[in-house]
Amino acid sequence: MSLHLYDTGTRTVRPFKPLHEGRVGMYVCGATPQAEPHIGHLRSGVIYDVLLRWLRHSGYEVTFVRNVTDVDDKIIAAAAERGVPWFALAEANQRIFTRGYELLGCLPPTVEPRATGHVPEMIVLIRRLLEAGHAYTAAGDVYFDVNSWAEHYGELSHQRLEHMRPAGDTPNEDAKRDPRDFALWKGAKPGEPSWETPWGEGRPGWHLECSVMSTKYLGPTFDIHGGGVDLIFPHHENERAQSQAAGDGFARYWLHNGLLTVDGVKMSKSIGNVVLLTDLLEKARPVEVRYYLASAHYRSLMDYTDGSLAEAVTAYQRIEGFVTRAAELVGAGEPAAELPEAFTAAMNDDLGVPQALAVLHETVRDGNSALASGDRAEVARRLASVRGMMGVLGLDPLAEPWADDRGSDLRPVVDALVKVALEQRQAARARKDYAAADEIRDSLAAAGIVVEDTPHGPRWELKRD
Numbered sequence: 001m002s003l004h005l006y007d008t009g010t011r012t013v014r015p016f017k018p019l020h021e022g023r024v025g026m027y028v029c030g031a032t033p034q035a036e037p038h039i040g041h042l043r044s045g046v047i048y049d050v051l052l053r054w055l056r057h058s059g060y061e062v063t064f065v066r067n068v069t070d071v072d073d074k075i076i077a078a079a080a081e082r083g084v085p086w087f088a089l090a091e092a093n094q095r096i097f098t099r100g101y102e103l104l105g106c107l108p109p110t111v112e113p114r115a116t117g118h119v120p121e122m123i124v125l126i127r128r129l130l131e132a133g134h135a136y137t138a139a140g141d142v143y144f145d146v147n148s149w150a151e152h153y154g155e156l157s158h159q160r161l162e163h164m165r166p167a168g169d170t171p172n173e174d175a176k177r178d179p180r181d182f183a184l185w186k187g188a189k190p191g192e193p194s195w196e197t198p199w200g201e202g203r204p205g206w207h208l209e210c211s212v213m214s215t216k217y218l219g220p221t222f223d224i225h226g227g228g229v230d231l232i233f234p235h236h237e238n239e240r241a242q243s244q245a246a247g248d249g250f251a252r253y254w255l256h257n258g259l260l261t262v263d264g265v266k267m268s269k270s271i272g273n274v275v276l277l278t279d280l281l282e283k284a285r286p287v288e289v290r291y292y293l294a295s296a297h298y299r300s301l302m303d304y305t306d307g308s309l310a311e312a313v314t315a316y317q318r319i320e321g322f323v324t325r326a327a328e329l330v331g332a333g334e335p336a337a338e339l340p341e342a343f344t345a346a347m348n349d350d351l352g353v354p355q356a357l358a359v360l361h362e363t364v365r366d367g368n369s370a371l372a373s374g375d376r377a378e379v380a381r382r383l384a385s386v387r388g389m390m391g392v393l394g395l396d397p398l399a400e401p402w403a404d405d406r407g408s409d410l411r412p413v414v415d416a417l418v419k420v421a422l423e424q425r426q427a428a429r430a431r432k433d434y435a436a437a438d439e440i441r442d443s444l445a446a447a448g449i450v451v452e453d454t455p456h457g458p459r460w461e462l463k464r465d
Contacts, residue, residue, distance in 0.1 A: 025222035027214040033093030040260040115209040139175035140187025157233035207238035221249030326383040336388035
């Protein structure tokens with residue numbers, strides 16, 4: 001089965017056929033950095049990174065665009081509340097977003113455009129909409145006229161125009177022809193950033209920014225537009241309306257990931273249940289957090305609990321343990337290029353990561369059986385398969401960046417010291433001084449070193465908290 005993806009616009013799982021054979025253009029709504037990212041933002045980052053890796057594994061050349069909305073109502077309000085410049089707040093938080101993506105092993109986008117760098121293109125799009133009769137000026141603002149696009153407005157979110165709520169996006173609501181009309185350009189306000197345009201000074205509306213940045217780098221029609229399910233309306237509906245009204249084909253597939261709650265409750269500053277990446281890193285390593293965030297189906301609602309994270313940590317360490325033991329016996333080798341049919345089928349079925357992980361864990365069980373029986377050829381085959389599957393999920397323990405996470409520059413020194421202790425332990429066991437052997441083992445455990453006796457002799461690893 002070839003790749004199939006669920007398209008929000010048609011509400012169906014459709015065969016994926018890119019606009020240009022062998023090439024994919026993908027745009028994902030990135031950060032609006034009014035605050036540092038919570039785990040919901042980072043789940044989205046991991047999800048689209050898995051999609052990116054799977055597209056590339058499937059042979060596509062992917063141009064991946066992830067934007068930064070660095071000027072916005074929320075950023076301006078948050079900066080004013082803190083008494084700092086809006087651009088300083090946006091830049092500081094964007095650096096935290098970038099670091100979060102990097103810590104979780106997300107590949108960098110092909111380009112990461114910022115809204116403030118694309119005002120000239122925004123002016124051009126507004127002019128096209130005005131000339132086509134889909135926009136109008138009022139009270140220093142420019143608005144999109146939803147009634148001029150009434151036949152199509154609501155197709156993405158599957159709503160009827162008469163059932164939609166007012167946009168509520170400017171203080172000049174009375175100046176609108178229709179309360180559902182949304183702002184393309186907002187007239188200048190005291191203390192706010194502004195740019196000069198043919199309609200006076202002001203700043204862009206939120207929806208306008210993404211239409212411009214996506215088509216700037218991917219062309220007027222492109223393959224995939226992604227983001228959280230909370231963006232379907234009004235953000236993505238408005239992007240689609242203004243772009244298509246201006247004459248662009250825009251996105252051909254719309255993908256939306258599910259949201260993340262905490263103990264069954266939506267994250268909110270007011271109730272104090274916002275979970276940041278730093279909170280998770282106190283409980284798990286970055287690779288284990290990535291495994292956790294990737295493990296549920298991307299369209300599902302994911303509920304964070306400490307228990308669910310702990311289960312994911314155990315599951316990842318089970319895979320990592322096999323990879324480590326197998327590599328010690330037969331060498332790391334190379335990841336398999338050809339993956340199990342069941343794994344490939346799961347990933348091609350709307351990125352079915354939970355089913356793909358089931359295949360992965362079954363392969364690990366078979367690999368552990370091969371280790372127990374000493375079948376080196378089978379161990380090597382299973383190791384290559386596991387590493388291949390983990391690689392396309394961005395989780396291979398022996399690949400970057402996780403290979404560096406498995407130890408440090410001091411590991412050779414620690415290894416030499418532990419080897420001496422293990423030799424002393426073996427000598428104690430040989431003379432049947434089991435009390436001394438146990439004491440050595442307990443001392444190593446107290447130092448955070450776990451010793452495992454195997455048919456091939458003792459091996460050690462650092463204890464995982």
